[in-house]
Amino acid sequence: MPKKSTSHSYGDVKAFERLMLLIATLLKHPGVGSPEFMESSDREHHNSLQQVQLCLQNLAVSYGVELPKGYPSIPTLRKDLETLRRYGILEDRMYRWGYYLGTGAMSQEELKVAFNALASQAKYQGDGLLRRIYQTLSKRLRGLDLELQGEFFYPVRQHLNRAIVYTDPEEMAALGQNRDTLFHQLAVLEKAICQGQTIEISRGSDPYGHSRIGPQRVVPLQLIYQDIAWYLLYEHYENGHLAIGRLNRFKNYCQVLNESGRGLEAQRNSLAKAYQLLENGWGLYLGEPPEQQLELQGKLELITAKVRFFPPVATFIQEGELRHLKQKIVLGAKNATTGKPSYVDYVVSLPPRSLDEFSIWVNRYMDKARVISPPQLVEKHHQAAKALLAQYQYNSIE
Structure with missing residues (x-):
């Protein structure tokens, strides 16, 4: 009696590598196949599997895997996607807004809680970046929400504290309400925070009457939302003085003074000092330099x-x-x-x-x-x- 064959369609190295590259492509490019991956002029006639093919081929080059020209073909990719569905790696549903695998590092319940928080910060705290991420994820996860009969998108948790100033440059432009504030420089600011770069920003208003108007050299530490507004926690470059200022009170100006930055360890040390002050005090005012230094040293009388x-x-x-x-x-x-x-x-x-x-x-x-x-x-x-x-x-x- 002849032996039953144990070979399968992914038994050879080339087919196995192709399947692994496809899985890696979906992991590294969640949403691939969506019209949003295309230039706006090409979206009307986009082919989702062509996008997957292109991303896979580029990934193969980066990994040093040589593939024949035009490989894998669209029909082959379609067959591979069906294989992923059969083994539960892809869900058995339509992916109209791009392919993605499972929920990544989170379970479905964990993703739902995170999505609620994202939706709240996008809507009420006016975070422009999160607003765009939320819109993309809403489209991407629409199939999951339909599968759960609307339960996934239902806002079980909500943060209602609402920003009282314009925070999103795109929204400002759409409404004709440009405020020319530091919110226009968030990408530069966030990079400076992560790398510990020294920057120059400029305060445009000081409602407390302390005459603190004009340019300041600082190392930004963190963006903070409290109650009604976004704030910047920063350290003065000249003397290490820690302070917090409302983002909308700074002008649309952020100049990086050193590209290399001081690194995350120094950032964490300064951030720890700032939070020591926040926990000791009441509110966001961190005090003047002499008093602040005494407080950090534990020598200030409370x-x-x-x-x-x-x-x-x-x-x-x-x-x-x-x-x-x-x-x-x-x-x-x-x-x-x-x-x-x-x-x-x-x-x-x-x-x-x-x-x-x-x-x-x-x-x-x-x-x-x-x-x-x-x-x-x-x-x-x-x-x-x-x-x-x-x-x-x-x-x-x-």
């Missing part, structure tokens, strides 16, 4: 602030167990009627630089908050209350 909050605000203050790393929440005596604390004392030790921002936070609670200490903060809060009362007593509204 000021203990104590604020008494009354119902119903006291309940919300009590909920904030992780508002600050060094806080203490002390419950007052229970109210005989409600059985709840008659007040809550919020105690936190802060560097002097943070008292103004801490005061702004306290002011939001109006008459339900009373500052107990330090004396300068008591007086500041008292004067603010008197000024607010004066606005209603003496100033007419026209």
Whole structure:
């Protein structure tokens, strides 16, 4: 009885290499075969498998694999794609917006959570780069969403903090609302962050009245989004002073002063110092150079602030167990009627630089908050209350 043949269509080296190159092509070029891979003039008559063929051939050259001219053919690629479907490497569905393999480094559930976060930052935080990535992934993953009956695209998690200024140059151009800010230089800025390059940027406005207008030489460390806006965390080149500034307050100017940069290790060291200051303080103001250096050395005397909050605000203050790393929440005596604390004392030790921002936070609670200490903060809060009362007593509204 003749032996059953164990050979298969990928038994020879050439066919095996072709299949491996195809898998590598789909891994390294997710979305290959999409009209977006083509020049705009060619999109109407694009052939997705021709794109796959071209990418595969280029990849073979980069790996030093010699392929015959015009190899592999389109019919051969079509057969190989069917093989990948048969073994579950490709899903058994249409890939109208390009081929990709599975979910890469993430499971389907992990990808869904990441996609939700991406969608939120693209929509509400106005991140132009993520907006474009989100649009591309939405098209690419449309087949998966249809397969899951719309569940994949449903926004289970959402971040609603919304940028209050224009952040996306493409959106500005489309709406005729160009603001000529540092948002136009994000590609240069992000490269400078990753390489530790020294750059020159120029502040166009200073609403705090500190006269800090004009060019500055800095090493950018990180882009930060907080509450309503994007900020740049940076280190002054001349003295190592760490600071944070709103992106829209800088002009559309970013000049790289050293291409080589100082590297990621130095970037991480400076970033760690900046986050030490952020965790110690309240808000984004990192202080002036002399005070900042003392604080980083652990030699700066902190000021203990104590604020008494009354119902119903006291309940919300009590909920904030992780508002600050060094806080203490002390419950007052229970109210005989409600059985709840008659007040809550919020105690936190802060560097002097943070008292103004801490005061702004306290002011939001109006008459339900009373500052107990330090004396300068008591007086500041008292004067603010008197000024607010004066606005209603003496100033007419026209």
